[in-house]
Amino acid sequence: MVFMKLFDSERRVIEAAERLATALGSDPNHTVAAAAMDTAGRIHEAVNVYHFTGGPCAELVVLGAAAAAGAGPLVTIAAAGDRGRGLIPPCGRCRQALLDLHPDVFVAVPTDDGPTLRPIRKLLPDTYFFPDADARRIVRFNKRYYDDIAAARKTSTVRYDDPIALGPAIFLFEDDEVHRTLKGTITGVERHRLDRLTAEQARLDGFTSIDELKKGLQGHYPDLPSDAEVEFATFTVEASDAVSDAA
Numbered sequence: 001m002v003f004m005k006l007f008d009s010e011r012r013v014i015e016a017a018e019r020l021a022t023a024l025g026s027d028p029n030h031t032v033a034a035a036a037m038d039t040a041g042r043i044h045e046a047v048n049v050y051h052f053t054g055g056p057c058a059e060l061v062v063l064g065a066a067a068a069a070g071a072g073p074l075v076t077i078a079a080a081g082d083r084g085r086g087l088i089p090p091c092g093r094c095r096q097a098l099l100d101l102h103p104d105v106f107v108a109v110p111t112d113d114g115p116t117l118r119p120i121r122k123l124l125p126d127t128y129f130f131p132d133a134d135a136r137r138i139v140r141f142n143k144r145y146y147d148d149i150a151a152a153r154k155t156s157t158v159r160y161d162d163p164i165a166l167g168p169a170i171f172l173f174e175d176d177e178v179h180r181t182l183k184g185t186i187t188g189v190e191r192h193r194l195d196r197l198t199a200e201q202a203r204l205d206g207f208t209s210i211d212e213l214k215k216g217l218q219g220h221y222p223d224l225p226s227d228a229e230v231e232f233a234t235f236t237v238e239a240s241d242a243v244s245d246a247a
Contacts, residue, residue, distance in 0.1 A: 031083075032081050183237070
């Protein structure tokens with residue numbers, strides 16, 4: 001199972017869903033609340049609409065509410081039940097819709113050790129992908145890389161068990177209080193064994209040596225085996241966007 005560290009912004013999403021669920025009272029038509037955060041840090045809220053014909057879950061309603069507000073791709077989503085049920089995981093239909101429409105969203109789920117986040121793809125392994133969804137993609141980076149990426153000093157990233165797709169994407173810098181983003185394009189994705197990466201690949205990723213790159217990866221992926229299969233992705237950033245965001 002994949003457990004994600006909760007940043008303060010992500011905790012706010014969970015708290016928003018739980019707070020709204022508490023306010024639902026005893027209305028049998030609205031029993032679950034959902035909250036979702038977009039790339040600008042805005043939190044959108046909604047509740048389910050229970051009906052015998054198949055009324056929508058809170059997660060689906062919040063997708064519509066976010067779209068109506070011009071949110072774009074969502075970063076984090078959480079749902080909570082009324083009458084003290086707390087955080088609840090999404091049903092199968094919601095998981096499929098989230099995967100197709102927001103394939104990079106992190107979903108808050110309850111565990112014995114408290115709430116955690118999981119990538120939506122981890123909640124639906126070996127699933128069907130709707131080919132016409134045309135979802136906007138997100139690539140997450142540590143916030144310390146913002147300046148290097150904006151200035152094109154860092155033009156690649158190495159990922160483990162974290163698929164990355166070719167094409168345009170929003171580069172999201174995690175745990176960033178000002179929610180800075182950059183518009184970029186993933187230009188290439190290659191699979192390599194970790195122990196066969198080159199010094200040039202380490203340089204493109206912003207490291208001075210292979211050993212420094214491996215140390216950085218092991219800090220991000222504590223269970224990373226020495227012979228792991230990793231993805232080496234190269235990217236570009238829109239020049240005008242980088243200049244305006246870095247100013």
